[in-house]
Amino acid sequence: xxxxxxxxxxxxxxxxxxxxxxxxxxxxxxxxxxxxxxxxxxxxxxxxxxxxxxxxxxxxxxxxxxxxxxxxxxxxxxxxxxxxxxxxxxxxxxxxxxxxxxxxxxxxxxxxxxxxxxxxxxxxxxxxxxxxxxxxxxxxxxxxxxxxxxxxxxxxxxxxxxxxxxxxxxxxxxxxxxxxxxxxxxxxxxxxxxxxxxxxxxxxxxxxxxxxxxxxxxxxxxxxxxxx
Amino acid sequence: xxxxxxxxxxxxxxxxxxxxxxxxxxxxxxxxxxxxxxxxxxxxxxxxxxxxxxxxxxxxxxxxxxxxxxxxxxxxxxxxxxxxxxxxxxxxxxxxxxxxxxxxxxxxxxxxxxxxxxxxxxxxxxxxxxxxxxxxxxxxxxxxxxxxxxxxxxxxxxxxxxxxxxxxxxxxxxxxxxxxxxxxxxxxxxxxxxxxxxxxxxxxxxxxxxxxxxxxxxxxxxxxxxxx
DNA sequence: CCAAAAGTGTTAGGAGTACACCCATGG
DNA sequence: CCATGGGTGTACTCCTAACACTTTTGG
Numbered sequence: 001x002x003x004x005x006x007x008x009x010x011x012x013x014x015x016x017x018x019x020x021x022x023x024x025x026x027x028x029x030x031x032x033x034x035x036x037x038x039x040x041x042x043x044x045x046x047x048x049x050x051x052x053x054x055x056x057x058x059x060x061x062x063x064x065x066x067x068x069x070x071x072x073x074x075x076x077x078x079x080x081x082x083x084x085x086x087x088x089x090x091x092x093x094x095x096x097x098x099x100x101x102x103x104x105x106x107x108x109x110x111x112x113x114x115x116x117x118x119x120x121x122x123x124x125x126x127x128x129x130x131x132x133x134x135x136x137x138x139x140x141x142x143x144x145x146x147x148x149x150x151x152x153x154x155x156x157x158x159x160x161x162x163x164x165x166x167x168x169x170x171x172x173x174x175x176x177x178x179x180x181x182x183x184x185x186x187x188x189x190x191x192x193x194x195x196x197x198x199x200x201x202x203x204x205x206x207x208x209x210x211x212x213x214x215x216x217x218x219x220x221x222x223x224x225x226x227x228x
Numbered sequence: 229x230x231x232x233x234x235x236x237x238x239x240x241x242x243x244x245x246x247x248x249x250x251x252x253x254x255x256x257x258x259x260x261x262x263x264x265x266x267x268x269x270x271x272x273x274x275x276x277x278x279x280x281x282x283x284x285x286x287x288x289x290x291x292x293x294x295x296x297x298x299x300x301x302x303x304x305x306x307x308x309x310x311x312x313x314x315x316x317x318x319x320x321x322x323x324x325x326x327x328x329x330x331x332x333x334x335x336x337x338x339x340x341x342x343x344x345x346x347x348x349x350x351x352x353x354x355x356x357x358x359x360x361x362x363x364x365x366x367x368x369x370x371x372x373x374x375x376x377x378x379x380x381x382x383x384x385x386x387x388x389x390x391x392x393x394x395x396x397x398x399x400x401x402x403x404x405x406x407x408x409x410x411x412x413x414x415x416x417x418x419x420x421x422x423x424x425x426x427x428x429x430x431x432x433x434x435x436x437x438x439x440x441x442x443x444x445x446x447x448x449x450x451x452x453x454x455x456x
Numbered sequence: 457c458c459a460a461a462a463g464t465g466t467t468a469g470g471a472g473t474a475c476a477c478c479c480a481t482g483g
Numbered sequence: 484c485c486a487t488g489g490g491t492g493t494a495c496t497c498c499t500a501a502c503a504c505t506t507t508t509g510g
Contacts, residue, residue: 009238010237010238010240012238012240049238051318054311055310079283079304079322080283081277081322083280083281083282090279092277094307161462162463163461178502179462179463180501180502181499181500183464185498185499199509201460202460202461202508202509203460203461203462203507204462204506205461205462205507206461206462206463207462390489390490406473406474406475407489407490407491408490408492409474412491412492413471413472427481427482429487429488430481430488431480431481431482431487431488432480432481432487432488433481434489434490
């Protein structure tokens with residue numbers, strides 16, 4: 001039987017990988033650490049789980065503290081607990097992924113001196129702790145989930161154009177998609193409600209759409225998904 | 229800032245969902261609890277993570293303690309940390325899924341009085357703690373993974389017949405598959421090495437095969453998977 | 457009338473599904 | 484020779500991917 005020293009208590013944190021599409025790229029919100037260890041390095045936002053607080057509740061609390069946003073898509077990613085991942089002692093962290101719509105992303109990309117800013121995931125600084133590993137895994141999961149769920153809609157405002165939707169897929173997957181094939185497949189799913197129009201930059205005005213969760217429920221039962 | 233009482237230390241456990249195919253059914257290894265809470269109830273095997281021990285290392289250690297097997301497929305499933313999930317206090321558990329080949333599954337299905345036995349997942353007793361939720365989620369994940377990875381081979385001995393492979397898929401997915409279509413798709417993947425023959429029960433001798441990991445590596449790069 | 461982005465169909469190839477009979481062995 | 488499980492091919496449908504031009508607006 002393990003004695004008390006062996007099954008020592010452990011500190012548990014949650015870390016957040018907060019994604020948004022900005023400037024047609026997949027970006028992640030990072031915090032510059034003000035204290036040791038890794039002082040001055042960029043890191044994923046996160047913090048300790050409080051007594052009597054659920055893991056997801058802790059993640060939501062941290063998310064609101066960092067960004068001010070609520071009611072966002074949040075999903076548990078993985079739990080990292082290697083001894084030595086935190087030089088201060090045994091810390092197990094439960095990583096979560098949050099997706100924020102572009103129009104709700106709170107922070108402008110500031111100067112390098114800012115304490116928090118968005119970074120493109122494929123053009124970012126080295127991170128503190130094992131956060132590079134966590135972020136890489138989050139990107140991989142997001143790519144996979146994009147193909148068989150509706151998480152892509154979480155990265156858009158409520159009303160959006162088909163081009164904007166396609167740009168989300170292209171930004172996350174990191175490759176171009178064929179416009180006609182993309183539109184046909186989306187249309188085939190029948191989960192979008194067309195609205196009125198609105199012009200944007202440059203050319204011909206684009207029709208706006210809304211995601212129809214009701215229709216999607218029926219599709220999920222049939223196992224119909226997002227094959228891009 | 230949270231004070232000491234708020235970010236109280238927490239005990240961290242690992243719980244194991246150990247699957248095997250026995251009697252052509254998907255079964256799970258359960259332990260009868262000898263002590264409170266939930267004394268006499270069946271539960272997933274598990275235990276505390278030791279000081280200085282990684283999470284996966286703890287899972288492997290528990291697995292070997294329970295079953296004596298090593299070098300099995302092991303994958304982190306999800307982390308459960310609701311306050312109140314354990315009446316003794318705050319316990320966060322990291323759940324793992326292990327897959328054991330039928331010929332390495334150590335225990336015979338014993339009497340009800342045994343401390344550990346295999347149960348069919350769809351015909352099992354109610355479990356202690358939140359273990360029903362954990363097990364249900366594990367089954368769901370296994371079903372999904374079966375369709376786009378090679379985890380199915382982990383549930384078979386090194387040498388197996390195509391019928392045995394098909395039975396694994398049928399047991400996990402819970403539905404019958406067409407024999408000709410199944411064989412064609414497996415052959416198309418080209419990841420099996422045919423061996424010599426061996427008869428088994430009843431009729432015509434069946435050819436044995438081995439899984440060829442080398443060939444599979446190439447397929448993974450191309451995104452070719454298991455579409456059943 | 458020019459620039460800019462929106463919108464729209466057809467074709468060819470590959471994958472999935474449904475389906476029934478003969479073969480090799482042991483007893 | 485019979486019981487038992489092993490092994491094989493075809494036809495139809497549907498999904499995927501490749502591919503280029505016209506339309507609508509603002510300036």
